Amino acid sequence: MGSIFSFEDGFLFLRSIQLLGIIVIVSIDVYQCYITMLTEIVEKPGLIRSGQVSLKVNGNPVQLNLLPWVSLLDAIRDHAGLTGTKKGCDHGQCGACTVICDGKRIVSCLTLAVMKDGSEITTIEGVAPEGDLHPLQKAFIEHDAFQCGYCTPGQICSAIGMMKEGKAKSREEVKELMSGNLCRCGANTNIIDAIMEVQNQDAHE
Amino acid sequence: MEASQKQVGQPLSRLEGQLKVTGTAKYSGDYQVPGLLYGYVINSTITKGKITRLDTGRAKAVPGIVEVFTYENRPSLAWFDLQYADMDAPPGSPFRPLQDEEILYNGQPIGLVVAESFELARYGATLVEVECEEEAFETDLRKEASKARSPKIGMATMLKPLPPRPKGKFEKAYQESPAQVSAEYYHGTEHHNPLELFATTTIYEGDGKLTIYDKTQGTINSQLYVSNIFGLKYKDVRVISPYVGGAFGSALRPQYQLFLSVMAALELKQSVLVTLDRQQMFTFGHRPPTIQQTRFSADMDGKVTAMNHLAIGETSRFEDYTEVVVNWSHMLYPAANTLMQYKLVELDVYSPLDMRSPGGSTGMHAIESTMDELAYKTKIDPLQLRLINYSEDDVSLNRPYSSKELRQCYLQGAERFGWDKRSPEPRSMRRGNKLVGYGMATGIWEANQLPAKADAILTTDGKLRVNSAVTDIGTGTLTVMTQIAADELGMKIEDVEFLYGDSKKPFAPIQGGSFTVSTVGSAVKVAGAALKKKLFSIAKKMKDSVFSKADLKEVVFEDSRIFLRSDRSKSVSFLEIIEANGGKPIKVSKFSVPSLLKQKKYSRATHSAAFVEVEVDEQLGIVNVTRAITAVAAGKIINPKTARSQILGGMIWGISKALREETIQDFNLGKYMNQNLAEYHIPVHADIHELDVIFVEENDEIVNALGVKGVGEIGLVAMPPAIANAIYHATGKRINQLPIHFDSLL
Amino acid sequence: MNNFDYLKAGDIQDAIGKSGSCTDSSYIGGGTNLLDLMKYDLAHPTTLIDINHAGTQDAVTETENGGLRLSAFATNADTAWHPLIEEKYPLLSKAILAGASAQIRNMATNGGNLLQRTRCYYFYDANVPCNKREPGSGCSAILGYNRIMAILGTSEHCIAVFPSDMCIALAALEATVNVEGPNGPRSIVFADFHRLPGDTPELDNNLLPGEIITSIDLPPQGFSDNYSYLKLRDRNSYAFALVSVATGLELDGDIIRNARIALGGVAHKPWRVPEAEEFLVGKAASEENFAQAADIILRGATGYQYNDFKIELAKRAIIRNGMMALHPETQLPGALPSA
């Protein structure tokens, strides 16, 4: 499988376009070696001890050796190499970094990786089985529910979390409970349309 | 049926959609290479003065911190202003990061900490000791308004015409008219705040070669900037930017993270990622605060007799950033007497920078609010007043429009909105404890085209590949260009590949001003046409060619084949042509240049009409835009789905500008106080209600070969005044300062 | 942000012990406020003691007197959506749900919510004078852009606002905060928990060093028939209150038997004036009576130029929320004004 995670690949985006239609998921062993490498960099004398953090990311066990000051977001991106989760503010103000942690949507920038030791994390890369799309992902494409796409991973993870909570029924309730995810491109109406469509489908099943 | 026009006009879903919804689309901060270093910027905490002491010792002593760059140890670099000037640089002297000890504005980058991890770099930034000598500063536009002066002229002003010359005798005509309105308008600073943080990953390739993943609206712009400043060969600097997490003008100019990332990579001979944090996103360009005064008059039939519009905008001390603010009213309304003035005030801030619908959204707010007042003065329905003053021509320049279906925008928009249900008196409509108001406004934006180049290649597997350096900032460029190319050659979308976002590819200008489709689309079209010609000439020379006697006009391109028009049973497939070409790909390169001679005789503009319903809580002043419709005349719409999204996005920006966003300035401190997304309020989902878009048919054979005009800005311009007008209609209160806070309606 | 040692507390005593044995330590709950401050370089603990597992994360237990006990370690979301809270203390549920975002409420703990710090712009900018951040340095807000600042209970040293929504409801409900510390457990009535700035603006509340909030008790009266939380802000969601009101009424027909009104966004602590509540007892639940109560509540309110509007806004909000409490069924998501 063509891995998106090839370090030296300067032509990556060309490949990405060729791979259109194929979901590319990072294979765990590829980033595992990266993690080991980073750990060596980080563990320097004089600073505070790093510790082992075990996470289950998208179903795959991941062992990270991290200093306490690494946020869950940076652990996912810089250490586990899953860059689908985005950083838009690093202060809980935008929702771009939303992931699902032990079944609940959270902003990964405002928690520490060490605090989530033992947790199960689902990121955008893992919301659907490999090679498949989650109904929300399909609906987002169909409804043109993004422009630049930067808020999209967070919007989708957040919507999955919201639907699991089961508290939002009406469109107004969905809007309120999705308000923790900003979209600067102004795809708001299309995003809510996409979510409502999936939510209504689910309701009929 | 003609083979062409099959893809163009289709509501195709974005081709990069899968990559974006699965998190596989990579933005400029998503490239991780072995040994990547992280840079964190240190910013000035004073507004003006000099650095008197710098101590980086503590930071450098921390293991894992590789280097701290400041003006004291930065490499010596290019000397001339021109070398720092990018494609969008206003007249003046561009800001040079880490140039010297001078502090020109609050938040100015004064250092870069480079470390082995992001956390270490960020920590290091807190350890650098900086002492400064502060000088007096001024950041208050309104306080300094009396110092307004005329702007300097330069390259960038080419696309930004000065106000038109005065016409007739404004003062006299105004005084003698029975209906007069005059008003003052103000909006404060706004920051683009794309959701993506500005990031540049510079990959150090060795041998003076760099591959740079930059957040930019112009790969070639960044490439030239880097090459010029760091004295590198153009071919050694490759800037790649396929996915841009929103920009809205903020990435029209190379920002300082690019400079710092490249500088560090070159000095350290390692790859470096510099990402700005959200606070730092407020330390470069912004929409300038602007004061406007209007004086419009009309006769009692509603004919506008005289218009005076003065705008005073903010600029920095080092560049004269200008906008087109006051030119629009006379492009719309044929008053015989006009006086348009535009001035600047220098302040101790960073240079402003084009932000979605720059100038247009500012000017139209004042113009269309003033027109609304005039409607009440003359007791004429606001829509009727626009129709009374409708002009087929651009009277400001005495020339016709290449096309103008604004009248249809007014009529179709009004019809779908139900404008006829509006009762004219303010405060006369309500719903429960809410006052209801209807407001409308006109929108206008220029339809420009710039030169650009594209390659078109028929690959050995019979597929089409089109190349351009252009970016796709979320506007749908990839999809739209693919559609244009597919139609030009009569191919299926799946068989066409558009490669973009790479400075190695053929030239495209910066992506902004709603001119990308007309500019790059035209290049794609001419490249496609040239490729057709070449394919045909090869096909003609093939052994026993069915086309031996035909010329290009007698064939059609369809289904990846060339057919003889008169006898469809005769055709040659692209694969056969490749075979005839010895199995080699067939490539053409083509520059598209706007036909200036033809265009010069016309004004070219996009138009719109926005209709807005607001509900205002009578007791508490809370405003909701409950319904809005924008009818747009923007020439041919290549992709109604992505174009609609552009307009919706623009409308939401309009709601934001009218009711939400503002950068709060503290003039005592000379700084912005809400440099974060918790207090810089952009709309949340709960703020956005029913929105609708109408594309009015508009045929334009002059504007460019595609007949397209662009939809990036037009969705925004009419919304702020339409909302302000609706609020007036609901409450009887005219609030001329944006954003309109609900407490101003108490 | 500086690095720090990270310790996990197994139970409350363990947490208190760990806190006692290191200097500059901080407890961490959800981290949504503390990490925010640390990233802005405004808080610099050298040890973080994770107390998420120090007590029960089950949000709610019933108490003997017929009230409920909220775990300090439960999340805001689990609390707001707990069936017992939704049923018996809907005012609290609504107030919590009006705060922050769904994601943050899934992280934020009840204990942390009580201790969140002000959102004053100047407090958040480490490079400008602020008495709360740096006692004695001055207050930049008084003469600065003070739109979001306090109108009640201010001092010449600080005009900051306490930003919590949850706590406004807790104040109205007369909750009690249970804490444990190096000197043993104690309970603090809600009105005494948060402080006014006075000349010690650096202190937000009366928690002592090393003390840990373990739970919050709600008395039996939950005002579940007539209640309303109204939050007025610069956008419809995901923004802090400029003014918020928590109102609980006990009615006998039209006549008010018991009333609670607490204001948020106007002071350094949730603002309650018992005199105004007493005034309402025995009176009809009408706009006029709520207006008079509002006048009592807002006695002595002062604006600082950009926040002058809050005085009139607070008055109207009290009146409106009183009327909204009569029709809780019509309330809208996000504590927006309803009919």
Ligand SMILES: Cc1cc2nc3c(=O)[nH]c(=O)nc-3n(C[C@H](O)[C@H](O)[C@H](O)COP(=O)(O)OP(=O)(O)OC[C@H]3O[C@@H](n4cnc5c(N)ncnc54)[C@H](O)[C@@H]3O)c2cc1C
């Ligand atoms: C973008 C954004 C928007 C927000 N909007 C709102 C809003 O609209 N309304 C609102 O009310 N809130 C809002 N919040 C604030 C949010 O509610 C608080 O951050 C949250 O409640 C804090 O809880 P926490 O568990 O995360 O606290 P932490 O960050 O973990 O801790 C905060 C403080 O409390 C201490 N602490 C925590 N738990 C205990 C305990 N049990 N005993 C003793 N000390 C303890 C910590 O040491 C720390 O000093 C917002 C936050 C963000 C980031």
Ligand code: SF4
């Ligand atoms: S109001 Fe309080 S928190 Fe804000 S600047 Fe003044 S002292 Fe600091």
Ligand code: FES
């Ligand atoms: S990056 Fe976490 S909320 Fe913005």
Ligand code: FES
């Ligand atoms: S799609 Fe660009 S921010 Fe939402």
